[in-house]
Amino acid sequence: MGRQPVVEVRMRVNGVMESLDLEPRVSLLDALRERLGLTGTKKGCNQGACGACTVLVDGERINSCLALAVQYDGREITTIEGLGDGERAHPLQSAFVRNDGFQCGYCTSGQICSAIGMLAEHGAGAPSAATEHLSADTIELSDAEIRERMSGNLCRCGAYNGIVGAIREVAAAVPGEIGRDVMEAAR
């Protein structure tokens, strides 16, 4: 059994350039957690079914457990640790606390990153299975839209009402803004 080859992977993670020597089989999730110590991103199933590992790549949400780190050479990764501005929390982070959008906290990083990506998708006009009129100029971000678009992120504690409440509150306060900062930072 031969030693696995090692590949140099360079990624900007939360604004910091990182260079890693990785076996090609290492997932982005394991690279973040085990190599970079960014354990805020969670492993819930390691097969793309729960969304706990959601991170933003160039502003788009992905399941980092289904991604090989080598595929993301040269890309911009934002994890839960990269949100907010120093001591100041991201509006969604505060809204999750106010709305009690979690209990155990294990799905929370994924929910928040996913919500940012989701709001950016919505802001860019992407429809969902809950969208009634695909040709409409603007899609109202109803609770049904939020629920449909967030259904890839499981919460076994059942804090769904609070999560939807937090997202609704932030989306209403700064329509179209959430997610844009991440996308702009990524460019």
Place this chain on the structure above:
Amino acid sequence: MTQAPVHSRPLPTTAERSVGKPIDRVDGRAKTTGAARYSAEYPYPDIAHAALVHAAVSRGRITGIDDAAASAVPGVLAVITHLNAPAMKPPPPVSLMNLSTLASGTTVNYLNTDEVHWDGQPVAVVVAETLEAAQQAASLVGVTYDELPAAFDFAAEEKNAKPQKSDLVQSGGARKGDAEAALAAAPVSVDLRYTTPPHNHNALEPHATTAAWDGDRLTVHEGTQNISWMRDNLALKFGVPAGNVRVISPYVGGAFGGKTMIWAGTILTVLAARVTGRPVRLMLTREGVYRTVGGRTPSTQRVALGAERDGRLTALIHTSVTRLGRVGGGPEQVTSQSRHLYDAENILVQQNLVKLDLLSNTVMRAPGESIGTFALETAVDELAYELGLDPIELRMRNEPERNPIDGKRFAHRMLREAYARGAERFGWADRTPEPGSMRDGRWLVGMGVASAYHPSWQFAANVTVRLSADGTVVVRCGFHEMGMGGATAQAQIAADALGVPFEAVRVEYGDSTLPTGPGAGGSGQTASVAASLLSACDKLKRSVLALARRSRESPLRGQRLSGVEARDGGLYRADRSGSGSGSGSGSGSGETYTAILTRAGRNSVEAKVGSDTRVGAIAGQVRFMSKLMLDRRRWVKAASGAQFCEVRVDPDTGEVRVSRWVGVFDVGTVINAKTTAGQLRGGIVMGIGMALSEETLVDPRNGRIMNPSLAEYHVPVHADVPPIDVSCLDEPDPTMPLGLIGVGEVSITGAAAAIANAVHHATGRRVRDLPITLDRLL
């Protein structure tokens, strides 16, 4: 309503009460920024990674292990099997005087035996420098077996079930009168069979262990519901004193019962660390959780109800069959609620058990009542239709004054009030009773109700409270935080008890070096800690008052504790409330803690309840058991509630959507309105899953779980969950500390029945076998 005498503590009278307020969780920032560290997230230099190899037969003996290919993987440190593993102590026999003996998930001494007892039992653990190497090598371990005959098909084996024997804690059956005769004589009756499938907890955090040995001292990071059980059990297993084992568990990524016992992954990580001399981490794969951590037993239940034409129950029969593993597990109290909910003249309840060659079953949210209420509360709805009575009216006509099975008093009973409030909030009066009579466009609309019921528990808890001269307070207790908001609730309780702001209190929990806390189970943690915390705060105030009374200058001199109230960061004479508030010196009606401690030259004052010495632990256990027995003799304690739901059913596809929910609960005093509502909603969400989608499939050909993943075991997602309106009656239970009753489990009970009843109302179809999937409605 029959009530026990009021003897609980009066609530504080200060305007600035914390209890009851919807205060944000104290760990909110840590959990929303990724700063909260779960058990697989503790950095150790030199950490090695482990992976398990699972048996591929249900019963047999291992005849050979080929680890050559696995050992050849670069970076592999060890392939540990029964051929080379050091000896460990077998799981101890169960003793009620040492409850940690209950903690072994199974009786198997992993890797110390060539016997296989279920498909999925770990037969090897591989340790490597990297996670990837460990997992690759684990996939290369070859194992051969001599297979032995095995029984694992519940449907085929349930006829071999034996009656459950009663013990000090659990009752296998009970009777009043002759229920079978009364049933035969009843003018109106139903006699029905219900089934529920196995379930798995599926906490989002898979079980994970980080273990490090330093000589014969062991540190374990593990998300557990019982730190002290884990410490004591591992100490026994590895032959070291309990004081040498430290279990650190500040954040538990969901549990629901699945992290109560000690399962193979924990033991084998500790073993791997000992064998390799390295710190070792093992996070079970999602499949590994299904293969090595027990779930909820399936059940078959008979509910038979006999009634007069006016709806008065003359007979109530509820019997059940559930399974145990041949290597462990416990009975579910499936008939528990049927002894307490209805005032039937004749009652017969009996639980039966069958042992199979499967992984042990284990506790899962409201073990017993969650599936027991499905059968009972669906049957009551069925009887209501037989009688032509409204299902709420039928329940009210049978609402008991005293506990039906034995005539004991209820500590607290407010089901009537719960139904009244729920019916109003839900708009029950708008429901037309005829099945299929309500529509919204093409959707069939159905409305259903069911009762929720869960007994209330209280365990021993050791607590210390320290008050510092700067007015801050530290509460220390090794309890558990799986998302209930325990630290927030206890800080609120301490703040009120000592009359300090919520922000002045810090709560330390989740570590075996702290005073031993209660396990997180039976919805009993908050009440258990609160009882000791309140006593500790009383002791503390007594000590502070004694310090104050030593001084001639103190306005508190000559005062007794009963004449003093804690408020505004100090102690004040109750007879002079309103004057001198906040005064720091010797004049007025009292003085601040800072003033008292500073004058006495003290940095802090501490009080404790309970002891962690060997004698203290035994005394605590005796106190707990005797209080339990005394309580049980005197009254019946429980949380209860009324569940209302509306479903929409697609008449062509059978798709069921839950569109509305109202739950009204009697959980005594509400400590934190925000976290209480969250927990109650969470139970209902899990109940929605139980009703409509959750099912662990055991292959009847080989006993292997066929859907060990979140892609194939369907828990509710965002789109499945409507806005859930929960409210609490918020009346204190006079027999509980602060009047609080636990809220962790009651809201899953009754939920599946409410949905099944609503589906019947929408479609006219009775589904008596969970889950209610599309095929059952076509």
